[in-house]
Amino acid sequence: MNKLLHQFFTNDHHRLEKLLDKAITTPEIDMTFYMPFRSGLLRHIKMEENILFPAAKAIDANKIQEILPQFRLEHGALTALMVPPPTPDLIKVIKHILEKHDFEEEKPGGLYDVCELLTQSQTQELLNQLEKTPEVPLHPPNPTPFAFDAAKRALVRAGYDYDEIIMM
Ligand SMILES: [Fe+2]
Ligand SMILES: [Fe+2]
Numbered sequence: 154m155n156k157l158l159h160q161f162f163t164n165d166h167h168r169l170e171k172l173l174d175k176a177i178t179t180p181e182i183d184m185t186f187y188m189p190f191r192s193g194l195l196r197h198i199k200m201e202e203n204i205l206f207p208a209a210k211a212i213d214a215n216k217i218q219e220i221l222p223q224f225r226l227e228h229g230a231l232t233a234l235m236v237p238p239p240t241p242d243l244i245k246v247i248k249h250i251l252e253k254h255d256f257e258e259e260k261p262g263g264l265y266d267v268c269e270l271l272t273q274s275q276t277q278e279l280l281n282q283l284e285k286t287p288e289v290p291l292h293p294p295n296p297t298p299f300a301f302d303a304a305k306r307a308l309v310r311a312g313y314d315y316d317e318i319i320m321m
Contacts, residue, residue, distance in 0.1 A: 157276050158205065159265040161283060162197070166255045169193050173248065182239050191235050195289040198228045204282050208275060209268040216267065224264060226311035227254045233307035238294035242319045246308070249318045 169190055176186035202225075210217045227250060234247050258264045272279060305315045 155276075156266070156269055157280060158269045158272070159259070161280060162201070162205075162265055163259050165193075165197050165200075166251075166259070169197060170251070170255075173244065173251075176239070177241070177244055182241070182244070187239055192288055192291055194231060195235060195291070196286060198232060199289055200283050200286050202228060204279060204286070205268050205272075208279055209271040212271040216271070220264060220267065223311070224254070224258070226307075230304070230307040230311040230313065233304040236295050236300040237304060238296050243304075245321075246313075246315055246318045249321070250308075250311075250313060 172186050172190035172193065176183045176190060206217065206221060210221075231247065231250060231254070234243065234250070237243060256263075269276070308315050
């Protein structure tokens with residue numbers, strides 16, 4: 154089987170990883186790279202949540218329901234982490250979650266393989282829809298403590314501790 158969906162999403166992981174790495178090459182976080190990372194990650198999550206998962210779920214809801222909850226919680230945590238203005242600590246936490254999350258999606262027999270197999274009769278149609286996904290409209294980063302606390306709570310729901318990660 155051609156793994157076109159796997160490839161599509163994995164390429165996007167690499168593109169986003171490079172943007173984030175470029176944002177932290179200088180002591181000041183480079184917003185000309187961080188902002189496209191931020192909108193790109195939200196679009197990536199939207200493509201998974203609104204196109205890939207529903208298509209796979211329509212074929213075998215039970216199979217998808219077994220594996221999806223943790224990915225959903227991590228999407229919630231990553232989305233909440235896109236709200237506060239970035240700091241080196243915040244980026245350390247984002248990288249930590251993404252590394253684990255992307256691995257679980259990409260690994261052999263992981264989420265992408267499961268979804269690809271279930272939706273194999275509609276791969277091209279899904280790719281067309283994915284490519285057409287518009288950018289997610291964004292607010293500027295929110296510097297209030299509320300936004301930061303909300304991100305910390307979303308992390309806890311996904312099984313992570315912000316303060317523990319930044320001490321690693
Ligand atoms: Fe994901
Ligand atoms: Fe992904």
